[in-house]
Amino acid sequence: MKKLTVSFLFFYSQIIGVLFFITSPVNGQQLHDSITYYHNMVLNSKSKDSLLSGYIYFRNQKEQNLKNKEDIKAIYNLRMIIITQIDLGLIYEAESSVIEALKLIDNQQVIDNSLMQDKLALYNSLGMIYRSMNKYDKAIVIYDQALEIAKRTSDSISLHNNKGNIYKDLGEFILAEKEFNIVYNERLKTGNEQLLAKALDNLGSVQGKLGNKRGLERMLEALTIRIKENDVQYYYTNYKHLAEYYKDRGEVKEAKRYANLAYEAASLYRESYLEDALPRLLEFSDDGLVSEYIKMNDSLVKERLLVDEKYSSAKYNLEKEQRRTFKTELQKERQEKLKLIYLFSGLTVLLIAIFTIYILKLRHKKEKFQQVYNTEIRISKKIHDEVANDVYHVMTKLQSKTDTNEVILDDLENIYTRTRDISKENSAIDVKGNFNGLLNDLLLSYKNKEVNVITKNSSKIDWNTIADIKKTTLYRVLQELMTNMRKHSQASIVALTFNQAKNSIVIDYKDNGVGCELFKNNGLQNVENRIKSINGTITFESQVNNGFKVKIKV
Template sequence: MKHLSIPLSFLIFLSCSREETHEPQPIDNPYYDQAFTYLDSGPVDSAFFYLNLAKDVFLEANDSLNAAYCLTQMAIILTNQGDHFGGQETSLQAVAYLNQQNRAHHHYLGSNYNNLGIASRNLKDYKRSLDFYDLAIKFSDDSLDTRIYLNNKAVTYKEMENYSEAYNIYQQVVEETSKDPREYARVLSNMTILKWLQDPTYNAIPEFLRALRIRKEENDLWGLNASYAHLTDYYQKKRLDSAWYYARKRYEVAKQIESADDQILALRRMIRLGPSDSTKLYFATYQRLSDSVQSARNAAKNQFAVIRYEAEKNKADNLRLQKENAENAYQISRQRILTTVIAIIAILLLAGSVYWHRKRKQRLELEAQNRIKAHQLKTSKKVHDVVANGLYRVMTEIENKPDIDREGILDRLEVMYEKSRDISYDTEVDVPSADPPDFNDKLAGLLTSFASDETKVVIVGNDFDLWETVSLAVKHEIEHILQELMVNMKKHSWASHVAVRFERIGHELHIHYSDNGVGLPKTFTYRNGLTNTGNRIKNLRGLITFDTEVEKGLKIHLSFPVF
């Protein structure tokens, strides 16, 4: 985790800028000194704890400037740790102790409004973010600070996709950055990405590489991280091998600077752009890192909330003790003490009773909602399996068979009608009451019903002996699973050859499905049918594996235990 340190640092998107703050001269306050020791060396929650204590000391001494300075530092810590609402709240508290008419306060007003701008931008409140940056610029008394605030404002316009306004800001500051290589490279890189975003045909590579060269010479790791991100974005639709190369470079630099967020962004691109044989490894790393970052941020938010709560609680306790001591100095009464104790116990009992009642009510409401959702899901599954897939199978047979068994079709439609009516009355229709004879013939009929002049269906291993010891419930599930696969094939794959192979290995039954259709797209997501298929396999304690490659069709392997 990256710790905030003095000089004051602000994290900004696509760049890393530091803002030098004019530290106010405080009164003798040991908490203040301890806080800045932790700001320099960590941990950040300890710095936050002592800043909070130091702030209270300054307030007691009527030192509003230093109290505001402590609050500003606390707000920046909260924002950098992902608690943007907390950062906003604390910054707004700091504003109350700063005087806009006093020029000695202007620098701190600028820093505080800049943090409000960052927090608002991270919360996607762009209009308010721009207003706060304008206030930061208004009160800025240093050209470097002003350029930082302008850069943050440009980043906000970029996130709003208002690229022309962002570019105008960078044009305003680019000449002032010529003497600082790192700052110049940052502005050059950001201007170039804006040119390209406005005109996708613009050749941005020379300027990107120029900024990259400067950052390498300056050993500016944060700048290199931004350059590699820009190059990855530029190449991802032009040259995948180059985009893949720069995404990996960004990941390496992100690990050096210990930026978990940038590592996650780099891994996300590597998963999308990299070869298929390495995708699983990168995805596992991405998932582990993403979960770790989220857990750390949640823990940090909770920790800061606890610190503030404990501080306020201690203040309240101190005030209560002072009041009790003053009262005890004038009057000591056993009756008053007894009455107070009884009142506290009654309040605690009442509060406990109210709390228990509310928790119980919430639990009952949640259980009721869960039951409703489970019932809705079950009904949806029945409609999909019984009615939708059944109708589609009948439609397929009508389409592909020249000789239509009119009476047979009507009988099957009548059965589906009865089943759909059973669903409306919430009657179980899933499992038949008797084991169908010759289940292998029934499966063969199901699979071949989807064959046509354009689609050949080959069945291997569907022998009578294979199903002899398989339970009725399992057969029912397998029938619906295969029907779902064939319906999906007919609807989406455009396959001309379909093969279904059955085999039994020990106590496991394996079903291998393959077709030469279009396969599954990279953006494939489970919908109702395949979600139900996955749930059915899970109910059978089995596994389902999708193996899809572009122009090579689709392979699905199903396996589950049978006894």
């Protein structure tokens, strides 16, 4: 009977409310005395007036909490509101409240265990609401969704129990028995007599529908436990199930006896139970008009539910779609902002790169000017030290006329040779042609009676693959090394070995000169700077009276 289903929703909501409320504190704060008072009033209400008082109180609390943006407290308020709405028969309003609470949970950035328990409780309530609307398929879907997120056994038992009630309403007693068996087996493990009695009663009522003899035994066992435990709250359900059992078997006398007992239990406990128990008792009336009225009333209730079908679920789905659309628009807006950020970042990087290149060019230009300046100083010093002094010396000889013309001519030839060498050291080099020949000419020009210059593998180097700047640098570096050798080393043998490995050239220089304590004077410093300018490496190795070694890699 539909009226039965609606009125009994409070019974289930009470249990779920208690189970979930215990594990879901309101944001970790102590409940105020008034909240505790109305909370107990709602869960233990025996009249609609107390339910209405609880509804008004929690509705006002919800509005205040939403205004203060305290969503967690508002979710708790809505759960209490839902319990009152279900028991007052405000099914569609209860559905809207569930949806409102679920939206608040969905809007939270972090869903912790407490909020997950709230969500489970709301799913439970929504399943019961759909059951009262005869939307059994939707109720099953909701319970299955809840089972997917339920982590505690106590939560799962409650959900299986509710699924069993749905299957029982549908007349699918085998499926109902399966669900109630799960609950019964779990309750056996707890040792809680009251919970075991409930599981026995539900399982027995379904087995009775299936003609299983154990059904009656389990219902009577549940009743015995409840009487022993003085569990008055559940006398009514036990008597009601026994009345149904005997009515299904045509045992009217026993059915009527248990229906009377159910009515008495309802009158002692809850007003909503009476609304369900009275029609059940009147079914056994001999007055045909009463029976006809009951049937007609059931039909009218069902018809009203169909006619009064509201759009709350559709509204929820629509709002979900709107939220999805809003999130999509928000995502697009974020992407546009990200594009602007990326564009700005790209422009910033580009400007930094341009500025860096400009600074590097300025620095390179400055270094180039410095190199030119250093070269000019070096050439000037060399001309002064090696040419000007000799010219002055020759001029002195001419003035004194102490030397013969032949000696003076030798001195002039020497000055000419030095001037030519200086010019050669600083003149432009044509590295486009036969660079190997050019390099050999340079090295062999330092060969004479006192110094033997040996080169190895220079012809095996593929000089065409080497950049011109590198070839020019190598030429000047080797020229500097050979000049230093002639001036300072007193070497009789100089060996230069060339090797090529992939894109690198390695040159080993060795002489058997007097060596020195390594100190980077202007000559060696210029050599090192030149090699570094082309990202190469150069190492020097020397000891007094033990020759001079250089390793170049470019």
